[in-house]
Structure formats: C-alpha cells, structure tokens
Amino acid sequence: MTEEPRKAVRASDADREAVARQLAAAAGEGRISTGELRTRLAQVYESHTYGDLERLVEDLPEIGLSRARTVPEHTIPETLHLTAALHDVHRRGRWAVPPRIRASAGRGSVHLDFTEAVIEHDEVVVDARPNWRNVEIIVPEGYRVSTEEAVPGAGDVHDLTSAEPRRDAPRIHIVSRPGLGEIVVRHPRPGRRWSVRTLAARRRARRTDR
Template structure:
C-alpha cells in the first residue's frame, strides 16, 4: 500500500520533463495557429521558468484540440469473453465501450496519447467497464448515468499539466464503471517490461 501525497498535485515541483511536455504542446498549438508567435514566446518563457505544476497548468488549459466529427471512434465490445486494450496503443479522440457479459478494460498507462481530452461513451451492461489511468489523469463523469452498477472513481481527481481528461458519459448498467490507477501487480509487470 502506498501513501497518498500530503500535498496537492498543483503544488508539486515541476520536473524538466513536465516543462518539456508543456513546451511541446505550446509549439504544436502555434503550428496549428491556435496561438500566435508573440503569445508563444510569452508562454514559453513562463513554461521554462515554472517551478510547480500549478504554474504550468494555465499555459495549456485553453489549448484543447478541436475534435473532428468525422473521426471514427474506437469501438470495443466485451461480448462473452471480454476485451482488453493494454500495452502500447494509440488513443483516439473518441472511444465507445460496451461491457457485454465479459467486460471491457482500457489500460492507458503505456498508451500513446497526445490529446488533452478523450470522449468516452460507455454502456457497461452486465460485466462493466474498467479504466486504468496514469497518476495525474482526471476523469469527468458528471454525464454518466450510475445505473445499477454505479461508478467507482478511485483516483485523486487531481490533474497534472499536459495530461488528458477522460470525459465519460453513458450508463454504468449492471456491471458498473471503475476508474483507477494501476494496482501493485500491474505496476510490477510494467517495471519488468521496462527493464527488458
């Protein structure tokens, strides 16, 4: 069992990697025409001198990319045997998950995600849907109908700069919806994979 940090994520010191991630997002936003070069320079200076996550967050909060309506969602159907998306996979802007009798498990911990928002529609049905997210990701579930199974959000709710928001809507059905961080076994497995 790991202890939760006593201070909020926003007050945590930013690392060089955190600052680099924000710098990359700012450069992409300028390339897309969402901010002009003068504003890019201002934000880059603030990003490079930021000491905490709270100082980094406002620099990219208004730069969520526009989702195209023509984008086909990733559709996962649990069926009888269930379905899992884990390891290295590219996260699309929209995901639809049907729990069926076997359930759906989406593990984002090693996924490639450059999005600021991911729209997820769930129909948890009998077996439910489980989301495993890295620390710092946040799930917004206000549009989710709890159904019989209900929602269990085991995350802190704190969002770190440069991390996505899962906007989850739909119904929890009988199986329920769970949002959590990786458990001990999953963390051990990840460490073993990374050490190879």
C-alpha cells in the same frame, strides 16, 4: 537508395508512431481484427528497421513505410468501438488512442488501460456502456478524469483516482448509459491489482457483515 538497403535503415520513434496510426485506422475500418491490432502494435514498438515496420503493413491498402510515414493524424478513427459480447476485451500496453471510445460490456467486461497509451489530443471521451458486465478504466496518476456525465444504473460508478491532476495531462471524459454492470476508474497499482471482480467481492463481504 535501393529497396534492400533501405529496409535495413534504422526506424525512428516517429516512423513507429506513423505505422501505429495506420494500424489503428485499419482496425477502425474493419480490415484487421482487434486481436491482430493488439499483436501488430506490440511488434511495432519492438521494430528496429524500415523492413521490420513494412512487414506489419504490407497487406494493408497503404503499403510500406514510405506511405505510412505520411499518414495524417486524422486517419486515426474518430471512434473506437469495443464490444465484449461473450468474453473480456482488453486495451493495454502501447496503443494509439482515438478521440472517442465506445466500450460496450455484454457477457464480458471491457478493460481500458491508458498507462502506456499514446494520446495525441487533449481529451478522450469514453462512452461506457456496462450493459451486463463492467467497464474498467485505468489511468496514470496526474490524468484528469471527469465522471459527471457517467449515469449509474443497477451498478455504480466508482472513481478511485486520487492524485492531483496535471494541467498538461489528457482529460478522460467518461459518459455512460445505465446498465447492470459497473464503471470503475482507478490508477495502476504496483503489486496486487484490484479488479472490478475484487471490488464486487469486497462489497458483498461488507453487506454480509452488517
């Protein structure tokens, strides 16, 4: 098949997932920024043909879908480092999740939304570090959540999940170091979304009423 007709061939879900893994690996190596990864992943899942996908990885070492399709699972970085030094950092929508995430909240908060995330392992370890601000983790109903190793500091650890966990669901294992900020784990809610700031405001209101 010549190059041009090949680019017009319709891509499969497996093709899109392979390119998503390649982009995640590139971000883990520092080849593309967090913002670029988020933008390209959004485009990956809107792509229809090989040509659409190849354009998203043509500036990376493994160029083109033909090679991206053979990228093994272990090319997803073992640890994703997210640092909100000055501004909030978000991971949401469709994104490839590595086995371990280190989320460090500086002057900004870190928000991890697993609602539409692609998780291919039984357990994801979230090393939450609410140094100054907060780490918020959103999980779908049915996910298993473990906060036993999340050590509270000046701020608290809030596990607001309530749904009965499914045996076949991924386990989000949260570990932490004490900090000034808080860790909040919750389910996505329709309509109004309660943020960490909202929880803090409610807490302050209760203290005032006492």
